[in-house]
Amino acid sequence: MISKRILSFFAAVCLSIGITTATPPDEGMWLPLLLKQLNETDMQKKGMKLSAEDIYSINQSSLKDAIVSFGGFCTGEMISPEGLLLTNHHCGYGQIQQHSSVENDYLTNGFWAKTKAEEKPNPGLTATFIVRMEDVTQQILEGTANAKTEAERESIIQRNMAKVRRESTAGTHYDAVIKPYFYGNEYYMYITETFRDVRLVGAPPSSIGKFGGDTDNWMWPRHTGDFSLFRVYAGPNNEPAEYSPNNKPYKPKHHLPISLSGVQENDFTLVFGFPGRTNEYLTSQAVQEVYAVSNPHKINIRETKLNILDKDMKASDAVRIQYAAKYASIANAWKKWIGESRGIRKANAIEKKQELEKQFANWAAADPARKAKYGNLLAEFETNYKALDGITISRDYITEAAYGVEIIRFANTFVKLQEMLEANAPQNEINAQVEKLEKTVAPFYKDYNAPTDKKVFAALLDLYYKNIDAKMHPAAFATVRSKYKGDFNKYADEVFAKSAFTSEAGVRKALADVKAGKKDALKNDPALQLASSITDYYNKNVMPTYTKVNDNLNLLYRTYMAGLREMQSDKKFYPDANSTLRVAYGKVEPYEPVDGVKYLYYTTLEGIIEKAESGAAEDYAIPARLKELYEKKDYGRYGVNGELPVAFIASNHTTGGNSGSPVINANGQLIGTNFDRNWEGTMSDIVYNPDQVRNISVDVRYMLFIIDKFAGAGHLVEEMTLVTDDTSGLPQVDARRKQQSSEEPSKKNKKKKDKAAAVAN
Incomplete structure (x- = not known):
């Protein structure tokens, strides 16, 4: 049975099947380096009062100097001259959880450091700034014209990339990241500066930071206070350093001023951040595969797992804390895929892709040179996607169902060790591998509950067994079929009774035995045997075809993108998101999910109280203090006409990775922090529907x-x-720069140093 938490959002489905007439927003995730030539005029026509140079510059401080890649998975922004960093609550959730315990439950109660000495270190967490970016297409593609195969071409590219990165960062503490754009037609390099001392400063209780929970996730209207605060620390000379109590708060080149004037409908907005991944230029076959094959199965697998976790988390506070971040991550993609599939259908995305392909085929056929270059392209797409029949679904079940079981996923990291033991590798090499694995044990078992995982094991492997053709089963399933008659509950009983991987003590003993020279310490472990069987099948029967076809598709898409840009030469193309710094812009505006229904562009605290008093979902519980402030209307300078604004929507094109991105007004001032998309617009990673996103x-x-x-x-x-x-x-931005300059006496010298380094590189 599906839990109430999971079911509760489906009541909104009937409100999102119509067509709206909202003003089309601006599609695109644009490269900051190219704003001057591609976007500045359009942005200023829409109300922006900045220049492209104010947004991205290497000669003076600009908005880009306030933007960080937070941990490599979210975005954050500098909001004070003392390194204070703002991001989403869900971006900092893992760190908040790591610092939480039953005794100090910061997830439930929140956390606020009263002094800098109380701020909490987070080993492994990073904040990465962009120093500059550069078009390096010519250098990276040098020598590729004569490559006879894709593998040879890629080898040349990798050598060129290594050379450019090395030369660009020699003698500095900077790093260089080079990424392909338009499927390898272009390459851009980002020179980065990464800080490794990032401390937790503050987070609201989850009843604010996750208000609405899974019920409201991906939904509008929304009332979630999805934010948390961290601080970036630096060593001597304001440069990156490993954690030390002697480090000082980082002095950013730029921090965002915060506007208290709020937003109005049609206000210009700009989102600056690190969007993760989009696939806007996929062919109709690829979208059909996502819509009809991949998404339905992945949704079912995750829903099954969520039901199990939900029940166990409600029964135990310890399990709730262990699995809070895991549950949120699983649920986020699960619900997103549901909305994405609905959005694909609603936007007629497959039909529109087919129409574009028809136009492309006619355009290519109209010219002999184009026909020679592009004439067979669409037929080759068809052939390659047919070759993935059965492969994609097998891969999905392995990654989502098999590796969705924690004991299998963790045991899989020990497969290499077992192979070394069976090959009688030298003991010193075996011991080195053991030492690597020993470092992973404590972090894994801190947030692991074997009884919960046992339930997940039985349920997910049963789905894998029943929903995939037997000819695509790993060898271990034959044992389940013959010995247990396909009963995965009985199979789970044996695995969890006999495997060392059910406990930290068991794994540590096995590793100690291996170090002592016992070659068979893990040989008969059923969890390791299962993980090895699944991985063996994956490596031999799935990955070869999957890799070969995707190599073919990469070449086809590179050619297809070149053709589309040639055919639509008057169109401004933006590259797919790939976790690099981008600018999206649009306006604050409402939308209509169905005929006769129009959503306002903002929500207020009144809506939080209404939801809390409705009793409709457990996700709507609120702290007593928040209700007290509401009843007193004690909003201070943050209220407007007796109301307290909570959230707003705009037409910026965003995706995963944009979580925590600043939403900036026409004057370069912070007005909000991006944390989600509306459910009707989640398909924007694949196809953009301007009426809904x-x-x-x-x-x-x-x-x-x-x-x-x-x-x-x-x-x-x-x-x-x-x-x-x-x-x-x-002028407001300029005035603030002067203020920062007076606050930071060493700023001019540092700017000269940075500029000299940029020139030298």
């Missing part, structure tokens, strides 16, 4: 209210640069 942001005034009035952490607000005059435009 909206990004959802928490209003900065609600964040300040929570920090100041709710948490009593006004000392953090005092660090920030609050602005009430939004009419001053660009």
Whole structure:
């Protein structure tokens, strides 16, 4: 039975099957380096008062100097001259969880450091700034014209990339990242500076930071205070350093001033961040595969797992804390895929792709040179996607169902060790592998509950067994079929009774035995045997075809992109997101999910109270303190006409990785933090529907209210640069630069140093 938590959002489905007439928003995730030539004029026509140079510059401080890649999976922004970093609550959730225990439950109660000494270190967490970016297409493609195969071409590219990275960062503490764009037609390099001392400063309780939970995830209207605060620390000379109590708060080149003036309908908005992955230029066959094959099965697998976790988390606080971040991650993609599939259908995405392909075929056939270059392209796409029949679904079940079982996924990391033991590798090499594995044991078992995983094991492997043709089963399934008559509950009983991987003590003993020279310490472990069987099948029967076909498809898409850009030469193309810095822009505006229904562009605290009092979902519980402030209307300077703004929507094109991205107004001031998309617009990773796509942001005034009035952490607000005059435009940004310059006496010298390094490189 599906849990109430999972079912609760389906009531909204009937509200999203119509067509709206909202003003089309701006599609695209644009490269900051190219804003001047591609977007500046359009952005200014839409109300922006900045220049492209104010957004991205290597000669002076600009907005890009306030933007960080937070941990490599989200975005954050500098909001004070003392390294204070703002991102989403769900981006910092893993760190909040790691610091939580039953005794100190920061997930439930929130956390606010009263002094810098109370801020909590987070080993492994990073904040990466972009120093500059550069078009390196010519250098990277040098010598590839004579390559006889794709493998040879890729080998040349990798050598060229290594050379360019090495030469670009020699003598500096910077790193270089080079990524392909338009399927390898272009290459851009990002010079980066990564800080490794990032400390937790503050987070609201989950009843605010995750208000609405899975019920409201991907939904609008939204009332979630999805934010958390961290601080970036630096060593001597304000440069990156490993954690040390002697490190000082980082002095950013730029921090975002915060506007208290709020947003109005049709206001210009800009989202600056690191969107993760989109596939806007897929062919109709690829979209059909996502819609009809991959998504339905992945949704079912994750829903099954979520039901099990949900029940066990409700029964135990310890399990709830262990699995909180895992549950959120699983549920996020699960619900997104549901919305994505609906959006694909609603936008007639497959039919529109087919129409574009028809136009492409006619265009190619109209010219002999084009026909020779592009004439067979669509037929080759068809052939290659047919070759993936059975392969994609097998891969999905292995990655989602088999590796969705924690004991299998963890045991799989020991397969290499077992292979070394069977090959009688030298003991010193075996011991080195054991030492690597020993470092992973404690982190894994800190958040592992074997009884819960046993239930997941039986349920997910049963799905794998029943929903995939037997000819695509790993060898271990034959044992389940013959010995247990396909009963995975009985199979789970044996595995979890006999495997060392059910406990930290068991694994540590096995590793100690291996170090002592016992070659058969893991030989008969049933979890390791199963993991090895699944991985063996994957490596021999799935990956060879999957890799070969995708290599073919990469070449086809590279050619297809070149052809589309040639055919539509008057169109401005943006590259798919690939976790590199991008700018999206649009306007604050409502939308209509169905005929006769129009959603406002903002929500208020009133809506939180209404949901909390409705009793409709457990996700709507709120802290007593928040209700008290509401009843007193004690909003301070953050309220407007007796109301407290909470969230708003705009037409910016965003995706995963944009979580935590600043939403910036026409004057370069922070007005909100992006944290989600509306459910009707989740298909925007594949196809853009201008009538439906909206990004959802928490209003900065609600964040300040929570920090100041709710948490009593006004000392953090005092660090920030609050602005009430939004009419001053660009001079406001210039004035703030002067202020920063006076606050940071060494700024000019550092700028000269950075500029000299840029010139030298």
